[in-house]
Amino acid sequence: MKIARRQTDDGPILAVLAEGNLLVDLEPVTELAVLLGDRGRVHDVADRALARRKMVTRLDEAVLLAPLDPPTFRDFSTFPDHTEGVVKLLDPNATVSPEFWEIPTFYFSNPYAITGPYADVPIAPGCTDFDFELEVGAVVGTAGRDLSVEEAAEHIAGYVVINDFSARDVQFHEMRLRLGPAKGKDTATTLGQFFVTADELLSRASGPSFDLRMAVAVNGETVGEDTLDHMAWSFPALAAYASRGTEIRPGDLLGSGTCRSGCLAELWGRHGRDVRPALRPGDVVTTTVDVLGETSNRIVEAAAVRPIRAWRQA
Known part of the structure; x- marks a missing residue:
């Protein structure tokens, strides 16, 4: 099933996609x-809604809107070709580090930055190198x-489809402190229009991943494309690592990281x-991903930077 969340006069409500591109509300969820x-x-709630069709x-x-407000968002790095290209931005001779193959590393991103599939996205304040990142996210069901x-x-x-917008100059500046990324990833993460239940992808299984074409375009021109099964770490591996020594809970979002040529x-x-x-x-x-859907966001002006200074200087 494909679940969307739409805005109404009374607030957000979930809806299931029916034949004919119709949304049937899952009242009162x-x-x-x-x-x-x-x-x-x-599935039970969606089946009942489809039978009644109270609001279509x-x-x-x-x-x-974004189909969910995740309580946490861990964004991983699972595509080696993407990693190899990005590290060359700082060192032309760099390659994928051995650690990439040892752990499915991630950073915590900002759940408050989750944005709808067609919302305007402001450039991060003070940013001159604003970027997109094409990903797929797995959503945790049970704790x-x-x-x-x-x-x-x-x-x-x-x-879900993910576009993790990134302020590259801000990110690289803050990461000189050996922490982060933090503020460089803090402005907007757009989610596709649907949460797609896992059973919908069974026929597209490819090893532990899925044979889904991923593509990103700017102003109608394709910039990059890949397939999801090029990820080196599976989504179950990401969930297992995320759960190590702690809990994962319903609604937690686990990002695949950017695919090859996806930023x-x-x-x-x-x-x-x-x-x-x-x-x-x-x-x-x-951005588009087979079966899962799309995002399409217009970039708008950044908010002004408010100066912040240390009260003690070196």
Whole structure:
């Protein structure tokens, strides 16, 4: 099933996609994580809504929000080709480090920055190198702790498209302190219009991943494309690592990290800074992933930078 969340006069509400590109409301549910904590409840609630069809809206007339507000967002790095290209931006001779193959590393991103699939996205304040990142996210269904990879597979409820917007100059500046990325990833992360239940992808299985074409375009021109099964770490592996020594809970979002050629920083690392400009106000970034859907966001002006200074100086 494909679950969307749309804005109404009374606030957000979840809806299931029906034939004919119609959205059928799942009254009175407004938060996906509430359904995910009870295994099988998403399908039960959606089936009842489809049978009753109490409130139906055409998809192209709906104001779509992000399908979920994840309580946490861990963004991993699982595509070696992407990593190889990005590290060349700082060192032309750099290659993928051995640690990439030892642990599925991640950083915590900002759940407050989650943005709808068609919302305007402001450039990060003070940023001159604003970038996109094409990813897929797994959504945790049931809670778990210290899971094996095999166990973790049963805790993944479904998937969403992710575009992780990044302030590259801000990111590289702050990472000189050996922390982060933090503020460089803090402005906007857009999610696709649908949460797609895991069973929808069974026919597209490819090893432990899925044979899904991923593509990103700027102003209608394709900039990069890849397939999801090029990831080196599986989503169950990400969930197992995330659960090590702690809990994963319903609605937690686990990002795949950027696919090959899925961002400007990688292209800059491989081909030089002149290959494509950074994002500017008026640009429209569109991502698409087979079965899962899309995002399409217009870039707008940044907010002004308010100066912040240390009260003690070196």
